[in-house]
Amino acid sequence: MGDEVTSAADGGSVVGPVARGPADDGRTGGARGGAHGAHLGRVIMQWLDELSECSEDPGELTRRYLTPEHAQAADIVMRRMREAGMSAWLDAVGNVVGRAPGRQPGTRRLILGSHLDTVRNAGKFDGALGVMLPIVCLKSLHERGERLDYPVDVIAFGDEEGLRFQATLIGSRAVAGDFDPELLSVGDEDGVALREALRDFGLDPEAVDEARYRRDDVAGYVEVHIEQGPVLEAENRPVGVVTSIAGATRLRVEIIGRAGHAGTVPMDLRRDALAAASEAVIAVERICSGIAGAVGTVGVLRTLPGAVNVIPGAVEFTVDVRAGNDGHRRSALRQIDEAFAAIAARRGGLFDTVTTHETGACECSPGLIDRLGGAVAAEGLAVRELPSGAGHDAIAMAHLTDVGMLFVRCRDGISHHPAESMTEADAEVAARVMLRFLERFDPNEGRSSR
Ligand code: HGY
Ligand code: MN
Ligand code: MN
Numbered sequence: 001m002g003d004e005v006t007s008a009a010d011g012g013s014v015v016g017p018v019a020r021g022p023a024d025d026g027r028t029g030g031a032r033g034g035a036h037g038a039h040l041g042r043v044i045m046q047w048l049d050e051l052s053e054c055s056e057d058p059g060e061l062t063r064r065y066l067t068p069e070h071a072q073a074a075d076i077v078m079r080r081m082r083e084a085g086m087s088a089w090l091d092a093v094g095n096v097v098g099r100a101p102g103r104q105p106g107t108r109r110l111i112l113g114s115h116l117d118t119v120r121n122a123g124k125f126d127g128a129l130g131v132m133l134p135i136v137c138l139k140s141l142h143e144r145g146e147r148l149d150y151p152v153d154v155i156a157f158g159d160e161e162g163l164r165f166q167a168t169l170i171g172s173r174a175v176a177g178d179f180d181p182e183l184l185s186v187g188d189e190d191g192v193a194l195r196e197a198l199r200d201f202g203l204d205p206e207a208v209d210e211a212r213y214r215r216d217d218v219a220g221y222v223e224v225h226i227e228q229g230p231v232l233e234a235e236n237r238p239v240g241v242v243t244s245i246a247g248a249t250r251l252r253v254e255i256i257g258r259a260g261h262a263g264t265v266p267m268d269l270r271r272d273a274l275a276a277a278s279e280a281v282i283a284v285e286r287i288c289s290g291i292a293g294a295v296g297t298v299g300v301l302r303t304l305p306g307a308v309n310v311i312p313g314a315v316e317f318t319v320d321v322r323a324g325n326d327g328h329r330r331s332a333l334r335q336i337d338e339a340f341a342a343i344a345a346r347r348g349g350l351f352d353t354v355t356t357h358e359t360g361a362c363e364c365s366p367g368l369i370d371r372l373g374g375a376v377a378a379e380g381l382a383v384r385e386l387p388s389g390a391g392h393d394a395i396a397m398a399h400l401t402d403v404g405m406l407f408v409r410c411r412d413g414i415s416h417h418p419a420e421s422m423t424e425a426d427a428e429v430a431a432r433v434m435l436r437f438l439e440r441f442d443p444n445e446g447r448s449s450r
Pocket of ligand 3: 391
């Protein structure tokens with residue numbers, strides 16, 4: 001089977017909302033009597049497989065911002081966009097932008113999308129699903145010669161995870177007009193500054209501002225994303241509508257102790273930076289476990305000089321603190337600060353803490369929540385609203401326009417891991433919901449009250 005999306009034009013089953021068959025449970029995905037083709041999900045999974053080959057680590061999926069693998073993935077996305085009848089280009093910060101014109105000139109555009117970068121040893125759905133699914137839906141409409149009244153842009157953001165430059169949401173913040181020029185001097189682990197990496201990618205670091213959209217040109221942003229949590233699977237639901245996105249703070253902490261000979265320095269004279277860091281890691285876990293809705297993680301930890309017979313003189317580690325409520329997150333950060341100061345005072349070391357990223361919690365637009373819920377219901381499925389503990393490009397895009405998100409069930413809620421997975425059937429359901437949403441979206445309608 002080629003990767004053509006089924007359409008009436010080729011004699012396949014009609015794609016796109018017409019009559020409706022009995023509601024699927026979402027798992028079958030087959031359009032039992034439904035009016036949607038039963039191949040959208042298969043094409044999405046095929047395209048995601050192809051994209052997952054673009055990795056800098058053989059046998060694993062790691063794709064950092066502005067790397068050759070990012071360029072390779074961007075080419076694939078642009079090719080898929082053009083197959084869908086869209087124009088496609090790289091913007092000033094390396095995002096891929098695809099544009100499907102609308103029938104009514106001068107209408108505000110809807111933006112769909114998600115991120116193209118990954119964490120280290122990632123799964124192949126985080127981000128990529130929200131890039132490929134909208135393109136498959138637009139391709140389906142294109143193949144049937146259908147055009148929406150309003151223009152739709154699909155953006156594959158170059159950096160959401162922040163794996164390379166520690167900051168995050170670089171691509172979406174540039175689009176939203178919220179790019180921090182200080183970032184241009186931030187270096188990656190090899191000391192390559194963002195400014196240089198943009199140049200190496202063929203972009204002009206002084207032109208970053210050209211990536212921004214005008215507020216009055218955009219009617220909304222909607223992102224499809226795997227849930228990265230267990231709720232939808234536990235309730236046997238293929239999709240859910242996101243109500244809010246947790247706020248997050250990332251810290252880089254350096255502990256300066258005193259290196260020394262592991263055999264000669266008496267225990268009471270040591271300033272073992274790793275022992276201090278170990279207390280700090282447990283403090284993060286204890287404090288965040290004690291605050292409702294807060295979570296805290298030390299994901300990266302490096303000891304220096306890192307030799308078996310040398311007392312660690314310095315340790316560098318990261319802290320990731322999140323909460324649905326910004327007050328809770330700030331309280332956790334305050335307590336972590338106090339705990340670190342107490343450890344430093346008792347152990348005589350020095351703690352240096354830098355905030356590398358911070359975003360407040362973000363409410364999704366009531367109007368988009370309603371419209372996404374209406375599209376889910378139109379597919380005969382119960383509407384499940386839920387918050388997101390993970391961060392998404394939608395947080396940055398909320399600085400530009402109304403945002404909404406559709407979650408798709410993922411197995412065991414696993415993400416940021418090669419075992420991350422979802423089913424073709426659920427991809428099919430999510431695509432049909434997206435087609436419904438596109439058919440019902442009215443760029444001129446303000447927010448509906450709730
Ligand atoms: O970390 C996050 O929440 C997102 O996956 N970048
Ligand atoms: Mn992620
Ligand atoms: Mn993501």
